[in-house]
Amino acid sequence: MPINSFENYPMSWRPKLEKTNQSLYLSLINQLEKDIADGVLLPGTKLPPQRELADFLDINVSTISRAFKVCEKNGLLSGTVGSGTFVSYDVNANIFLTPDQHESHLVEMGSMMPETISKNGIIELLQKMITEPDFEKLLEYGNLEGRAWQREAAVKLIEKSGYKTTTDLLLPASGGQNAIAAILAGLFQPGDRIGTDPLTYPGIKSAAKMLGIQLIPIKHENHEISEEGLLNACKNENIKGIYIIPNYQNPTTHIMSEDCRRMIASIAEEKNLIVIEDGINSLLMEKPLSAVASYAPEQTIYVVSLSKTVVPALRLAYIALPKRYKNDLKTALYNINISQSVFLMELASRMIVSRNVYKLVDERRQRIKKRNALVNQYLADYQVMGNDEIIFRWLLLPDGMEGEQFEAMAFERGVKVYAAERFTVGKAKPIEAVRLAIGSPKSLEELEQGLRILKQLLKENRI
Numbered sequence: 400m401p402i403n404s405f406e407n408y409p410m411s412w413r414p415k416l417e418k419t420n421q422s423l424y425l426s427l428i429n430q431l432e433k434d435i436a437d438g439v440l441l442p443g444t445k446l447p448p449q450r451e452l453a454d455f456l457d458i459n460v461s462t463i464s465r466a467f468k469v470c471e472k473n474g475l476l477s478g479t480v481g482s483g484t485f486v487s488y489d490v491n492a493n494i495f496l497t498p499d500q501h502e503s504h505l506v507e508m509g510s511m512m513p514e515t516i517s518k519n520g521i522i523e524l525l526q527k528m529i530t531e532p533d534f535e536k537l538l539e540y541g542n543l544e545g546r547a548w549q550r551e552a553a554v555k556l557i558e559k560s561g562y563k564t565t566t567d568l569l570l571p572a573s574g575g576q577n578a579i580a581a582i583l584a585g586l587f588q589p590g591d592r593i594g595t596d597p598l599t600y601p602g603i604k605s606a607a608k609m610l611g612i613q614l615i616p617i618k619h620e621n622h623e624i625s626e627e628g629l630l631n632a633c634k635n636e637n638i639k640g641i642y643i644i645p646n647y648q649n650p651t652t653h654i655m656s657e658d659c660r661r662m663i664a665s666i667a668e669e670k671n672l673i674v675i676e677d678g679i680n681s682l683l684m685e686k687p688l689s690a691v692a693s694y695a696p697e698q699t700i701y702v703v704s705l706s707k708t709v710v711p712a713l714r715l716a717y718i719a720l721p722k723r724y725k726n727d728l729k730t731a732l733y734n735i736n737i738s739q740s741v742f743l744m745e746l747a748s749r750m751i752v753s754r755n756v757y758k759l760v761d762e763r764r765q766r767i768k769k770r771n772a773l774v775n776q777y778l779a780d781y782q783v784m785g786n787d788e789i790i791f792r793w794l795l796l797p798d799g800m801e802g803e804q805f806e807a808m809a810f811e812r813g814v815k816v817y818a819a820e821r822f823t824v825g826k827a828k829p830i831e832a833v834r835l836a837i838g839s840p841k842s843l844e845e846l847e848q849g850l851r852i853l854k855q856l857l858k859e860n861r862i
Contacts, residue, residue, distance in 0.1 A: 562701050
């Protein structure tokens with residue numbers, strides 16, 4: 400029993416630690432995990448101050464601090480200087496956003512899977528590659544950085560996405576998600592903090608959690624990172640870097656303004672921040688804005704990948720980075736074995752040089768415009784963010800509807816969508832919204848079926 404009486408004292412959490420041989424801080428962690436899983440502690444709950452909780456349990460404050468620190472690293476809690484410690488809003492959300500093969504009866508609008516397009520140009524290249532005398536060399540290990548002409552092809556591709564770089568500042572990786580994981584593993588340490596949008600790509604969340612890196616939500620103004628918020632995160636949260644998706648931000652679809660890009664670049668130079676700029680959607684833009692890397696090349700690591708915009712099987716990403724980070728990142732790519740295969744590098748490079756990549760991107764852009772036309776038609780009475788180039792849309796739910804509830808109802812009706820909670824970083828309650836991956840349904844007919852169901856759900860539940 401605690402020494403002090405808390406019988407009539409308001410506390411958001413009153414843990415009961417069982418007597419075991421386990422360390423007190425581990426017992427506290429286990430109790431916190433259990434109370435979250437059982438619904439005793441709901442997302443967004445502010446926990447009692449550490450000293451107050453220590454007094455209640457009659458244990459040292461250092462024990463509370465140690466337990467909370469572990470829980471923050473594991474993504475259960477979110478602590479902000481001056482505000483306290485909260486149960487993370489995404490604590491119950493599944494961050495592994497890949498489709499389940501056993502859910503083939505569902506209209507998939509949750510995971511972002513590119514729709515099927517013509518592969519004729521790729522098949523012709525493959526047939527030619529197979530008949531060449533030195534084809535066997537493509538089945539061997541190769542140079543981690545690729546050959547000179549392959550790097551030149553990559554430079555041209557990256558320029559199409561809004562950033563001019565040089566061949567000596569490039570590294571390939573096996574996909575955008577793997578590139579991000581390598582950047583975190585190679586340039587950050589467990590316990591480091593990285594700023595992000597309050598709603599962000601779940602891949603950065605899972606990679607950061609795995610590596611013990613904490614994500615800090617940065618305050619927004621006009622739907623994008625604010626100067627005040629970024630400076631505050633530098634001063635009070637001691638962030639080492641920042642992760643951004645300037646073009647068609649996932650999940651909100653927002654296109655970052657040029658002023659915001661310049662602001663982030665300026666502060667990154669001033670505070671020596673590492674900027675991780677994810678250009679995953681930039682190739683889909685006919686006229687992309689200049690990358691943040693263009694304004695702060697010595698601070699920014701720029702990533703562009705092909706699987707979502709060209710062909711899913713092309714699990715290839717190009718990383719353009721400052722020279723001072725190249726050796727560390729090259730070592731990380733090698734050590735965790737996510738460098739690119741010689742075969743895929745050759746195929747992708749030939750596709751770029753032959754301009755097949757750009758043909759496929761343009762074909763995808765035209766197809767996605769047809770899909771967006773259906774979205775605009777069926778959801779015309781609702782707020783749906785994003786334009787006709789993007790492969791996903793952001794549906795703002797009417798008053799009275801909750802994101803997780805709508806996700807569950809859609810699932811019961813046979814449509815898979817993802818609520819804002821899956822993308823949330825930190826303690827703040829997210830906006831009531833869902834992401835619609837409109838490129839994932841196998842056909843226009845299937846997309847139309849899903850949209851029809853979603854429209855009916857919205858209509859039935861409108862207050």
